[in-house]
Amino acid sequence: MLLSFPHMGNIHFPLTRVCQVLDIPYLLPSPPGPKALALGQELAPEGSCLPFLLVLGNMREALDQGADTILMLGGSGPCRFGYFVYLADKLLKDAGYEFQMLIVDKGHHLENYTFLKKEREIKLSQIISAVQYGWELLNCQDMVERMEREYFPAVCEPLKFKEELAYYRKRIEEACSRTDLKSLRKEMVENLENTPRRPVESVLRIGLVGDIYTMLEPQANQHIEEYLLSKGICIYKDMAVTKWIPNVFLPWRKSKYKRHLLKESYPYLCNSVGGFGLESVASTCKLGKNEVDGIIQLFPLGCMPEIVARSALNKICKEERLPVMSITMDQHQSMTGFQTRLEAFLDLVQNKKEAPSAS
């Protein structure tokens, strides 16, 4: 058995660690990029969204290199009417690849467990403790990134802060038990939260909303976070794997989670529209209330849920007087057009902040 999994942001790191703990041989495809795109495009139906192409490309590259089992987190949710992962599975098998698809989603846990038990003789208790370790790792990673996004542009000593971030990143990589990670996370949060920062009002703050893949994978969002941070802008982003995973593993949390989202998105969107549409609207409402000066919505071309969310976002933009810009991402290789829009939006937000009466 040789396991592989497609990329999405930094999710590969905890996954590889879990594999190491469980002693499962794994293969990591190269990060999504032109290569994955080309491989995915050859098989995917016309009009497939960018995340699908990249995920499919990643899977194919891994299979070409000899992987025989593919692990996919989610993918049978509401996106692509629940057929995201099944479509990928079918396309690859039609193309002649032979492999086993492990879907980590509700209804598949028993099946996955039986497979792992048969192939690698792994006990349930081992899986549980490995997953808990991976989960904590993911939490730590999310926390470092969140702190960088939200604090870095405002800190008084950026170089020192960068050093500290790097230091904690390294320690997270080295930590090898769940308890270590827990105490490390606590220490990190306490330490970094007390970094001297300029008042939040003096920095431009932008909220990012959109579908999960575009939010988490820099290759799919033209490295927007890097760009915004380099311009000294704080980024607020609710989308995180850690917020989404519990609802995959623990079905009883789902209705509570949804009720919470519906409450936040009221009165702009009152039902789930598939994908991450509801999340985008809820997050916009929440961020808009007191935290950010503007919202940027990013989504792949043809993403229906986000198109629905966009209409709600337009309404929020008008009624709450919150600048919102929606950008459709596709296979553009050039940054110019994207940067033009970003720059113009940032100019707009900056001007509005300086002269609030004008709008």
Place this chain on the structure above:
Amino acid sequence: MKAYLGIDVGSVSTNLVVMDEEEQVLDSIYIRTLGQPVKAVQEGLKIMGQKWGDKTAINGVGVTGSARNLTAVLVGADAVKNEITAHAVAVSQVVPSAQTIIEIGGQDSKIIVMRDGIVTDFAMNTVCAAGTGSFLDQQAMRLNIPIEEFGELALKAHNPVRIAGRCAVFAESDMIHKQQLGHSLEDIIAGLCEALVRNYLNNVGKGKDIMPPLVFQGGVAANIGIKTAFEKALGHELIIPKYYDVMGALGCCYLGKKATAHSTTKFKGWQAANFNFRPTSFECKGCPNLCEVIEIYENDVLIARWGDRCGKWSNKSIKVG
């Protein structure tokens, strides 16, 4: 005499404006880019330099357009700004009361909503070029009509035909089909103008507060057919500023002036027109990003590099011969 230079290098045209200290436009030119931004900028500099080189001293340069980063390196710019801001700056000076700007250029169309001279909302076409200047250009070429006469012809139509405006390719097949059915050229052209306007309002202008005074600019503003179609659809008259086709460059003059208020200009001088600029590119194989790195040589000296994500190439000392 002190003067300021603004350059806007777009997909279709390259525009230069020279403005004096009193913010009066001294001269403006509009050249076709023809896919060769370096050549177009140099040609523009040459023409302007011959006319104004002896009479003026350039105190500030602003550049915009999709080739703004390239141009900034070629001429030595003080302000490098996106088109939306540049256009808005120009309009806020020329038509201070404007509340909505409709700008249709070669490959992009945008709407800018302004209140009290400040941009409050904008939109720009993202993944589709239907309804931009390039498309009109192409259709004029196909019908063998000079683009300058395109608009006039549209006004002569009696029954504009309905054409699908969502996609440039399908609009073209629609047009061909109508033409094969025997509709007159004027009706087809007028139909195309209406389709373009409809597409603009449904796409770029969707959900925007389109309030008068409306300003219409960009190369397409020269097309009287489009202007009339807009007025018909919106029910308001459109103001076309005097320098409608070079507004981006004009905005850059203001931006260049502002940027050099407390410093001296980085302008390389008119002689930059005669430098030998040579852009080359290569694919970096350092990581799976496979960035396409561009190198710009000025008289065989490497002056700039960009296109890499990590900064490995663009950070390298650019003085290496």
